[in-house]
Amino acid sequence: MARRSGPRLLLLLLRYLVAALGYHRAYGFSTPKDHQVITAIEYQEAVLTCQYLKKTMDSRLEWKKLGESVSFVYYEQALKGDFKDRAQMLDFNIRIKNVTRNDAGKYRCEVSTPSEQGPRLEEDTVTLEVLVAPGVPSCEIPNSALSGTVVELRCQDREANPAPEYTWFKDGIRLLGSPELDAQSTNSSYTVNTKSGTLQFNTVSKLDSGEYSCEARNSVGSRRCPGKRMQVDDLNISGIIAAVVIVALVISVCGLGVCYAQRKGYFSKETSFQKSSSAAKATTMSENDFKHSKSFII
Structure with a gap:
């Protein structure tokens, strides 16, 4: 029994692989292709090629620009956006007549072809690199x-x-x-x-x-x-020295003035108080003299 179970398991594996391949073909998972990088100079033309092998009249083509959000370039047999004014279709390829730096990025062409097993889907990804000349630096x-x-x-x-x-x-x-x-x-x-x-x-x-x-x-x-x-x-050393000397002289004159004022007592609180007291006494004495002279006359 053990000898017979071995061939049966192998046969089951082969059937599973055939079924998986049939599912793969029926639902169109295409084999990976070499990633294309197309280089174009700004304001010149570029051709985005779709490397699709089997082309029939029933095939349906879509081009999309990839990024943060996917946008249609070619959909329902018509170019979309600003491409409709400056691009044309060459079979499954897109010819952009006036490339701008905003056109740079990744593009994907998707081809759907009907078959007996179901629609077959294939896709190809193209990167467009736009070369830009320097502006005035x-x-x-x-x-x-x-x-x-x-x-x-x-x-x-x-x-x-x-x-x-x-x-x-x-x-x-x-x-x-x-x-x-x-x-x-x-x-x-x-x-x-x-x-x-x-x-x-x-x-x-x-x-x-x-x-x-x-x-x-x-x-x-x-x-x-x-x-x-x-x-x-060159650094004007003589001018700097002259400026330093002038500043030093101004500071010296200000210092001498402050010292002279302090010696004269202009900044002393006692002197100002004595001056105010003397003025008050003089006023009182004048009033007393006036009263005394008045009483003497009477």
Whole structure:
């Protein structure tokens, strides 16, 4: 009996696998395909391809854009949204004539084909990556600086895709990543970060005065911000000394005035009290003299 039960179990497993495959085909669980990544430059065209093998007249096609909420791109044999004005269907594929950065994302095509076992469903996912050229970068360049201080110039562009690299120019001449490589440089204390877009002077000098501009560049294009002059001046030591001397003189004069007033008793409470008492006595004596003279006359 044990020998016979083995083949029966194997036969039951084979039947289960055949039934599972039949269910898989009947309800259209498609085999996974290689994920597509389509790259397009902004304002040019792109074609979203649906890798579907069996195409028949009875097949029904839907395109959806995935994300936080799913939106229809192609449904009931018509393009939807703003795609109906700038896209067209090429069989099962979508040709977008004027790609924008908002079109970037994941798309899914779904194809339903009727069959004897039931509708067969297949789907394919496509990622559209839109390359964007840099805009005019935002440049932060100080108007003035003091020699010997740390000064940082900033350059940034938030629109480009892929992220751009930055290049700094002084008086129209490119500054290299380090001054040791720059034959035009007379300053040996600056650093350029091409990724973050910063130009930092560890100890800026008067020789660094000039017009600075920054360029953002990626594989699509490049843009440069308008030049702006930075003036570096030496620290006015003589002026600082003169200001300190004047302040010291003012403080000394004020101190001498306070000492003189204290010696004269202008800030003493007893002196003010004595002055008020003397005034009161003088008033009383004048009244008594007046009364006495009056009685004498009578």
